[in-house]
Each structure stands twice: as structure tokens, then as C-alpha cells.
Amino acid sequence: ERLLEGILDASLDPVFQISQHGIIQTCNSAATNLFGWSRDQFLGQNISVIVGSEHAENHDQYLRNYMETGVAKIIGKRRHLMARHKSGKVIDIELSVVEVETDAGDDRLFCGFVRDLSLQRQQEEEIRSTSANLKQQENLMAAAVELSFDPLFQINEHGIIQMVNKAALNLFGYTREELMGKNISMICGGGHGALHDTYLRRYLTTGEIRVIGKNRELMARRKDGSEFPISLGVVEVDTMDGDARLFTGYVHDLTEQKQREETIRVRERLLEGI
Template sequence: IIEMVNKAAVKQFGWSRDELIGHNISMVTGGDHAEKHDGYIKRFLRTGERRVMGKSRELVARRKDGTEFPIELGLTEVESDEGEVRRFCGFIKDLTSRKAYEADIVRKQSLTSGIIEASFDAMFNINEKGVIQMVNGAASRQFGWSREELIGRNISTIVGGGHAEKHDKYIQQYLTTGVKRVMGQKRELQGRRKDGSEFPVELGLTEVNVSSGEERQFCGFLRDLTSQKEAFAKLESSERQQEAVMNAN
């Protein structure tokens, strides 16, 4: 039974002090917690089991108008003289703003993931050691490796030609000197598929902002240039043929 409330409780729940005092705590507890709350206290009094006592947990509270909102509840027993009725003190923190913020972050992350997955270019995230942390579906399709096979491998796994051995050195040089030999620039090199075949790609690599003290991270994309190179080769061949015909005349 509620014996005392502060101004914050009155403001949060929409009941006056007089309306709250004398009623069961289930009056302000939402969801399925209302029916269980008395049971938790009775179990604690009977067994000493601290299922909710002395701990903070998240649940749903209910206002006077019936609307529910997320809260963090902390409940602890108040010291009393032997023989007195045992009393408990609770602290309730409104989590509405925090939950809205968290939901917004999840929404933005979901949107970002969707954009990454929708990309036709292979996209990846590597750490400062060149180890792959994330790849999108296009990377898996282009290189013939599953996500699980690529994650945890060095980026040199999918870099062909003489670039594989140099790539880690480029990153380490950048980390040491700040010289952007490959960082923030696009360049052409050879990509290597799981079957060992190589194909022309355009690589773009940039550093991702992370919290201070965290391992530095890099995001990159690899664009398959096969079709572009083939079209250019056909154009050159056609131009040479036209030139040969003109010279023959």
C-alpha cells in the first residue's frame, strides 16, 4: 500500500497525492507487472529471495489516464524496528526520452544497413589491422565468399595482383604518418575471387569516426570495372578497325 509519494510521482502519473496514498502500488504499474508485484514482495518476505529487491529493472508504468510508459524501478527495504510493519522505498525513473532516443538510433542503423545492402558496389569495414569486420551482400556475390568466410579475414584475401602484400603497409603508414597514400582516394587495382580469378576494381577507402580510445576503423567500397573495361576495349578495337580502313583507302 502506498504511504508516501513525492511531487515527481504526482507529476509523472497524473494522480494527486491523496489519490495515490492508500492504494496498492499496482495502481501505477502497467503491463502484466501489476498482478505480479504483490507476489514479488510476499515471496521476499517469506523466503528472503531478492527477485526484485535491491535491484533496478525496466518495466511499464501506467498513468491515471491509462497510458503506459517505460520506467526504471528500484526497490529496497527500509530499516525498521523489530515488530513494526516492514516498509519499502521505491525509485522510478521515466525512460520515455531514453527509449525514444534508442529507437531513433535503431531506426537510423536500420536505414543505414538497408542502404548498404542495397548498394551494387561491394562495401566492407576493416579495422586498423586490415581485418574485415563487415561486408554487404554485393561483396559476397562479387567475390564468391560468404559473409561468414570473409569476416575475420584480412582484406588482402580479396585483393589481387601485387596489392595484397602492400595494403596493410599503406594502412600502417597512414596510421603512423597521416600520409593519405590510399586513404580518401579512388584507385584501380585487381580484385581476387574465392576461385582465384582476378578482375578490375575501383577501390575507395576512408577512415570512420569512432569514440576516443577505440580501435580505428575504415570503410571501403570496391566497384567491379569488368563491364566498363570490356566496353572501353571494344571501343578501342572499333576505333582501330576504322583507322585501318581509312588508311587502306
């Protein structure tokens, strides 16, 4: 008996031993710690003292039915219910009850194993809250990207377009569906498409930077085939998935800037000729 009590007290989960009438015969230290009662206060009490009045009548009825018919409603099964601390505080628990074989013929004993779900529920709520916050941040980021005045592309390590914003669609004349899943080279003019893929592969293989983290000027190509000058900046994006590599490309249309520069050059040449 002392060995059994020692084993019960070593258990991290609360354990109760109850009679066929639901009377607590013994309990372990984890049970007294969780529910706030001393062992002496528990002994002789109906187990309903911890399950609350709404569950107490059902619990006793389940025991009586099992004793009379052998039909198990709670015996050998786990069930979730709200228990009650001595202070009245509600505790979220999982309860499983098993019958214990004894040598005393008519006396039947049961063991109730309790698992405190409070921490689990708290962690689940924290996960839900964190997920909701992350989703909100993702939505805000997506809205900021979509509403950006500058054309933006997101590509994977193979140069395949994963995301494109409205400004990029307007600048290049494509629909979102026409660009998604395509190689970024389709918007590169002047023979830059193949070079772009080469730069990406070299960066991924050796870490050598040709385009990543830098701005460079090149000719881009619209859907109608017309080419125009742009400034392109590409940065690698930190992702939660260590194996996935993503890059964001920032595009700035240089058409007006180049026109102004050409106008200045023409004016300077004219002045030199005077």
C-alpha cells in the first residue's frame, strides 16, 4: 500500500481513488496542489467536490449505471470538463476513470486521473493570437505592397514570379494572371533576361553579388514589345522556411529622367555650337 502511495505521489498528474459511491479514499500531492484542498480535507468527500455541481449529479449517475448494467459512459474513457478549485476558480481539465481490481468482493474501487489543461489552453490561445497578429501583419504588408507607387515583383530562386503589385501591372501592361508563375525574364529587354537568371544562379551557388542588394539600370519590355529604361533593385527576403529563397525586385521607370537628361545634353551641344 505504501508503495502504491509512493507511486501515486510521484505522478505529476493528479490522481484520486474513489469508492463505488464516488467517495474519495485517497489522492496524491498533485491533486492537492491543483485543487487547493489538503489530503485530509479531500478524504471522505464525494468526488463531486472538484467537478462542480453541474457535473456532480451526472458523475454519480454514470457510476451507478455502470455498477448496475456494466455500460461504461465514463469508465475507461477520457472526457473534458470544467473542474473547481477550493477557491471557486474554474479549472479546465481532462478526466479519465478506470476500475481497479481488488480482493474485496463487493467493494469496487475506481481511480480518476486528472490532467490540467489550463496551460495547454493558454498556449493554444497564445498561438491563435500570434497567428491572428501575423495574419494581420501579412494583410497590412500585402496592402502596402499592392498600393505602393513603385512597381514590385517577388520571385523565387528560379526567377519565377510569385507576387506582383498593381503598379507593376500598370507599367508593363500585363494582367496579374499573365505574370504569375512566369519567369521574370519576360519583362527584361535588351537581352538582359538570360543574364538575370545567370546572376541569380551564381548568387545562390557562390554568394557572389552581381544584382542582389544593388541598383542597376537596364532596358525593360512591356507586353506590347516596347522597351524603356528602368532602375532595378533586388533584395533577398528573409523567410520562415529555411529552404525557400525569395527575392523582391523594386522597379523605377527612368523614361522621364532619361528624357530630361537627353534634353539637357541637346541644349549643352547647342550652346557649345554658339
